[in-house]
Amino acid sequence: MEFFGKIFRIDMNHFLSGKTLDTANKLLATLDQLLSVATDKYSAIEEHELRGLCSRVKSARSGFPFVMEEVPCQKVDRLGSVLLGPVFTSQPYPWPMDDNAEPMAPLCQLDTALFPVQMDAVEGLVQVWLSQSGDQQGEALVRVIPSAEADASLLTPVIPYESDIEVLLPDAAEWLRDFHSELKPSKNQFITEAALKLGHASADALEDTDWDEWIRLAEIYGDTYGDDVVMCSQITGFAESRIYCTTTLDQQNAVAKLEKLKKKLLEKSTPEDAAVIALLHDVCSAYEAWRDCCGKDEYPCFLGTFHHIQYAADDRDPPLLCFESIGLREWGDGGNAQVFYSKEKGFSFDWSCS
Numbered sequence: 001m002e003f004f005g006k007i008f009r010i011d012m013n014h015f016l017s018g019k020t021l022d023t024a025n026k027l028l029a030t031l032d033q034l035l036s037v038a039t040d041k042y043s044a045i046e047e048h049e050l051r052g053l054c055s056r057v058k059s060a061r062s063g064f065p066f067v068m069e070e071v072p073c074q075k076v077d078r079l080g081s082v083l084l085g086p087v088f089t090s091q092p093y094p095w096p097m098d099d100n101a102e103p104m105a106p107l108c109q110l111d112t113a114l115f116p117v118q119m120d121a122v123e124g125l126v127q128v129w130l131s132q133s134g135d136q137q138g139e140a141l142v143r144v145i146p147s148a149e150a151d152a153s154l155l156t157p158v159i160p161y162e163s164d165i166e167v168l169l170p171d172a173a174e175w176l177r178d179f180h181s182e183l184k185p186s187k188n189q190f191i192t193e194a195a196l197k198l199g200h201a202s203a204d205a206l207e208d209t210d211w212d213e214w215i216r217l218a219e220i221y222g223d224t225y226g227d228d229v230v231m232c233s234q235i236t237g238f239a240e241s242r243i244y245c246t247t248t249l250d251q252q253n254a255v256a257k258l259e260k261l262k263k264k265l266l267e268k269s270t271p272e273d274a275a276v277i278a279l280l281h282d283v284c285s286a287y288e289a290w291r292d293c294c295g296k297d298e299y300p301c302f303l304g305t306f307h308h309i310q311y312a313a314d315d316r317d318p319p320l321l322c323f324e325s326i327g328l329r330e331w332g333d334g335g336n337a338q339v340f341y342s343k344e345k346g347f348s349f350d351w352s353c354s
Helices: 018-037 047-058 187-197 203-209 211-225 249-267 271-293
Strands: 002-005 061-072 081-083 105-111 125-130 140-145 231-238 242-244 301-303 319-323 336-342 346-352
Touching: 018 047, 018 271, 047 249, 140 346, 187 203, 187 211, 203 211, 249 271
Parallel strands: 002 140
Antiparallel strands: 061 231, 061 242, 061 301, 081 105, 081 231, 105 125, 125 140, 301 319, 319 336, 336 346
């Protein structure tokens, strides 16, 4: 991991608070009580999965999904927040090269002015770049460009590069092939414009009603413009905060088995089962309350947490950014990636796949 520019200190203690924290603590306490009295008699209580659930709840964290708009690479605001597109470079902060003197691919750039959570002493553009020469772990560079040095008058051109920049995330810099070419419409824009003249609302509407005409227009587009435009993502803000808690299907099923066990014991129980029945009720109720607190896990996100594949969230520094697949691009086979931060170690990047 290589760092360029000034590294700022970030207060990353944005986990849970208020009612959400109380709900999480209640679930953890009731699960701990249940597991402390579980015996072989209650084989439906799957200790391993439930302890895994506890670990996931402990690593749950507030997160903010990116709000993005697709734009052609030539229209991207390079001083703004960008995903898989051209970012800010200048003479003091040039386009970085890897150890083999090959250009790196920008993964993202975030303007801290958009951050939904104020962080101590963070100010500027946070950039993440991926290396071509990295091994399977995919070497990355994280740098922060102070806002005073991110000025339009200092902007240097996007590098001309005809070959693919082959990095861990496939086609991460595919947009480069279009950047130095004349701006052209996307295939969808081209067909939609023609579809409107034919009385259809969009390219999709035309495709649904007149497939042959859609194909004819698609062929005209290819003959006229070549390959379709590779769109970039301009990050325009962040969605509302939600709780990210990446429980597994096995852990969810383990809780469902507790509900079934409770019903079974209520039908035919002994006096010694009374305490366990009460705890089963408390755990199931606390779990439902916790689920109500959690939102849909949407990625990429600012803060948040991630699905455990080869390493667990509670074994790492708090993530600053979490990535799952981006469109059709995946981190290996169904993997994910994160940018971590701690005051002691600064920034780091890692990824894993199944």
